[in-house]
Amino acid sequence: AYPSENGDYNLVLYIKQARAYNKRAWETKGKKHYVDPLRICGEYQMMKLLTKFWGKSYVPEIYYFDPVHYVLVMSDVSRGGKLLVEEFAHGRVHPELGALLGRLFGKLHATTYRYTQDCCGSPAWRKKMINFVSKGWLGQGMAKFVPRAELREFYRAAEHSPRAWIWGDAVYRNIFVKYTEDRPSRRRRTVLPSVSMVDFDHALAYDPALDCGMLTAHWMWMGLMNEELRMQNEKFQKDFWKAYGSEFRKRKLASEGDEIKKRALRWAGIYLVSRTDGVSGSYFKKWPKWEKKIRELG
Secondary structure, three states: OOOOOOEEEEEEEEEEEEOOHHHHHHHHHOOOOOOOOOHHHHHHHHHHHHHHOOOOHHHHOEEEEEEEEEEEEEOOOOOOOEEEHHHHHOOOOOOHHHHHHHHHHHHHHHHHHOOOOOOOOOHHHHHHHHHHHHHOOOHHHHOOOOOOOHHHHHHHHOOOOOOOOOOOOOOOOEEEEEEEEOOOOOOOOOEEEEEEOOOOOOOEEEEEEHHHHHHHHHHHHHHOOOHHHHHHHHHHHHHHHHHHHHHHHOHHHHHHHHHHHHHHHHHHHHHHHHHHHOOOOOOOOOHHHHHHHHHHHH
């Protein structure tokens, strides 16, 4: 409830309804490929789990869920925050978020490690997601530079690795960064970084390294711009993996956490190349020198 100028309180809600096609196809008036609207059931499951593991401030609160009409009514978690994609556009990469994001993702993955239950909305949506990962959006760009047999071998290894519940869309356009004030005493004042996240309809049980590689790749490409951002990227990566590994060590899964980190570097490389040479076209075409560095790094 947000106070208005006249002292009244207004409740801000978001209503989301899944359709049998993706939003981009509708906006571009292109061919609408069928996408199972039951994917919203996976989003519901993931948000309920994250609220339990992380707390209410990190994901939207669910007020109403209708699995028949594929509708979610959620709280607004963006208030007071700025989208990371916009912050990155101004060179603000917030390396201090490394430890927090490492802890959050580590807790999600380590706690659900080897879960037998899937969080994907339906078998049809799971099949679509796996094809999307292994053959389409992520893999197609890298296939220009790496033998397909080597890529298939990696995808098979990822597919058969122990699964955890993953977000599946850990990109900076879905993350808000916030800062809250902590006053443990009258004399002490600390500003603490925080985040909130949205859009979990890609959630499924899969290789947790995919989440980590996709997320950390954003800081990797920013680190190629200049020396200051390179150092900030290194700090983010160091803090992220230290906090992530700590969550696995708490559950006596230290070696598993190390293996995830190795695969995450591969996933990050695939994601980097997908942003320069993937089916969606290059995000960095306007900056050819930077684009070349991103491709080479991937």
